[in-house]
Amino acid sequence: MTQGADAPTAVAPLLALLQLERRAREAQSVEALGFVMANETLSLVPYRQAAVWLESGLGQVSAVSGLPQVDPNAPYLQWLTQLCRGLAHAHADTTPVDAGAAPAKTSADWADWLPAHALWLPLKDQLGRRDGALLLAREAPFTEHELAVLAEVTHAYGHALAAFRPAQPLGQRLKAMLRPGRTRRRVLLGLLVVCLIPMRLTVLAPAEVSARDPFLVRAPLDGVIERVYVQPNQPVPQGAPLFSLDTVALQTRRAVAERAYDTAQETYRQSAQMAVTDDESRLKMAQTRGELDQKALELDYTARQLARVQVKAEREGVAVFGDVNDWQGKAVTIGEKVLLLADPAKVELTAQMPVAEQVSIQAGDTITFYPDANPTQAFDARIISVSYAAAETDGGVLAYRVRASFAAKDLPRLGLRGTARLSAGWVPFLYHALRRPLTVARQWIGI
Structure with a gap:
C-alpha cells in the first residue's frame, strides 16, 4: 500500500515538468513565454519571487512574478534591471546568488527587494548563445535535486525563447561565421576549395545549320523578276x-x-547592185557591209539576252532563300544574289561568337549545337575555321564567325537555328566567376 501511495507523488514533478515544457512551446509571444517562466515555474520548484531578463538591446526585465505588466520606471524594476545587468556580465552559467555575491551597486539594497537566496538561470539556445535569464529568489537555498529539475526546464525555456529571435541579417551571420576559431577555418577552407574547383570555360553563341559548298544563283542581267518557280527549301532537279x-x-x-x-x-543590197557600174558605190558597199555586221551582232546579243531571262538550275539541290514575295517584282542588277542551291547531305554549323564573350578556340576543337526546335537533342561538331576579324551580325553585334562540320551521320535539317556551346580550356571556378567583371573593370579603369 505504501508503494502505491507514493507512486503519484513521484510522478507529479515529472508531469509538472512536461506541462511546463508544453506551455513554453505553445507560447505565442515573448510576453506570454515570460509570464509562463515567471509564474508557472512555481508548480515545479517553490520560490517567492521571479524575474525574466532578456538580452535584447541593453537588457531589460520583461516579466516579474505576480505582475501582469512591468513598469520600467518603478524603483523595484530599476533596481532589478541593474542587478540582472551585473549578473549577466559576471555569470554565464547557472549560479546561486545572495547579497554578498551581488554586484556592488545592488548588494546594499538586496534585503529591501529580494529574499536571502536567489538562483541565476541563463536561457540558451541550441548553439549555446544566451538570449536571457530567469532569476528565482526565496528564503531557503536551492537543493541539488531542484537545480537538476530547473536545468531541464530552463533548457526548454531557452529553446522556446530562441524561436522568437528575429532573423539575423546576412552580414551579421557571415561575420559570426568568420570569427576566429574552428568555424572560420572551415569556412575559409571550404571557400578555397570551391574557388579552386576546375571548370570548363564555355560561351554560348547563336548558331545556324548552313549549306556547305552551295551553288550561288545570280541575276543574269539587269531587270525585274517576273516570276519565281520554286518555294523555299524545295528540292530542285537539274x-x-x-x-x-x-x-x-x-x-x-x-x-x-x-x-x-x-x-x-537593204542598204547593203542596194550598194552592192550599184557597185557593179560605179567605183564610188563599190567603196560605199564596204561601209554598208560593216554596218550590216554591226546590226547583226546587236540582234544576236539581244536574242541571247532573251534566252537568258529564264534561269534554270545547273545542278540539283534545295532552294535556299527567304520568301517568294520578297523577290517577285523586285528589280535586280546583273550578278546580284537571288538564291542558293544546297545539298541537304552537305551541311555545316555556323556560329557567331560575340566579341564580348570571346574565348580561345581553334580548328579541331569540339562544339555542341542545341537546336531551338528540339531542346532535348544535341549535335557535336568540330571547328573548321574561326574568322580572323569580327563582323557585325544581323542583330548589330560584333562577332567572330565560327564554321564547324558535324561529326555524326544523323545531320540536322538545313536552316535549323539554335545555340552553340563553345568550350575552351579548364580554369578555376574563381576565374570563371570573375572573368566578366574583371573584363568590364579593365575597360573602365584601363589597366
Missing part, C-alpha cells in the same frame, strides 16, 4: 526553272534591233 525576268524591255530592244538589221541589209 535543269528545272528557278525564276524568270520581265521580257517587255528586251522584246522592244529586239524589235528595234531587227528593224535596224533589215534596214542595214
Whole structure:
C-alpha cells in the first residue's frame, strides 16, 4: 500500500515538468513565454519571487512574478534591471546568488527587494548563445535535486525563447561565421576549395545549320523578276526553272534591233547592185557591209539576252532563300544574289561568337549545337575555321564567325537555328566567376 501511495507523488514533478515544457512551446509571444517562466515555474520548484531578463538591446526585465505588466520606471524594476545587468556580465552559467555575491551597486539594497537566496538561470539556445535569464529568489537555498529539475526546464525555456529571435541579417551571420576559431577555418577552407574547383570555360553563341559548298544563283542581267518557280527549301532537279525576268524591255530592244538589221541589209543590197557600174558605190558597199555586221551582232546579243531571262538550275539541290514575295517584282542588277542551291547531305554549323564573350578556340576543337526546335537533342561538331576579324551580325553585334562540320551521320535539317556551346580550356571556378567583371573593370579603369 505504501508503494502505491507514493507512486503519484513521484510522478507529479515529472508531469509538472512536461506541462511546463508544453506551455513554453505553445507560447505565442515573448510576453506570454515570460509570464509562463515567471509564474508557472512555481508548480515545479517553490520560490517567492521571479524575474525574466532578456538580452535584447541593453537588457531589460520583461516579466516579474505576480505582475501582469512591468513598469520600467518603478524603483523595484530599476533596481532589478541593474542587478540582472551585473549578473549577466559576471555569470554565464547557472549560479546561486545572495547579497554578498551581488554586484556592488545592488548588494546594499538586496534585503529591501529580494529574499536571502536567489538562483541565476541563463536561457540558451541550441548553439549555446544566451538570449536571457530567469532569476528565482526565496528564503531557503536551492537543493541539488531542484537545480537538476530547473536545468531541464530552463533548457526548454531557452529553446522556446530562441524561436522568437528575429532573423539575423546576412552580414551579421557571415561575420559570426568568420570569427576566429574552428568555424572560420572551415569556412575559409571550404571557400578555397570551391574557388579552386576546375571548370570548363564555355560561351554560348547563336548558331545556324548552313549549306556547305552551295551553288550561288545570280541575276543574269539587269531587270525585274517576273516570276519565281520554286518555294523555299524545295528540292530542285537539274535543269528545272528557278525564276524568270520581265521580257517587255528586251522584246522592244529586239524589235528595234531587227528593224535596224533589215534596214542595214537593204542598204547593203542596194550598194552592192550599184557597185557593179560605179567605183564610188563599190567603196560605199564596204561601209554598208560593216554596218550590216554591226546590226547583226546587236540582234544576236539581244536574242541571247532573251534566252537568258529564264534561269534554270545547273545542278540539283534545295532552294535556299527567304520568301517568294520578297523577290517577285523586285528589280535586280546583273550578278546580284537571288538564291542558293544546297545539298541537304552537305551541311555545316555556323556560329557567331560575340566579341564580348570571346574565348580561345581553334580548328579541331569540339562544339555542341542545341537546336531551338528540339531542346532535348544535341549535335557535336568540330571547328573548321574561326574568322580572323569580327563582323557585325544581323542583330548589330560584333562577332567572330565560327564554321564547324558535324561529326555524326544523323545531320540536322538545313536552316535549323539554335545555340552553340563553345568550350575552351579548364580554369578555376574563381576565374570563371570573375572573368566578366574583371573584363568590364579593365575597360573602365584601363589597366
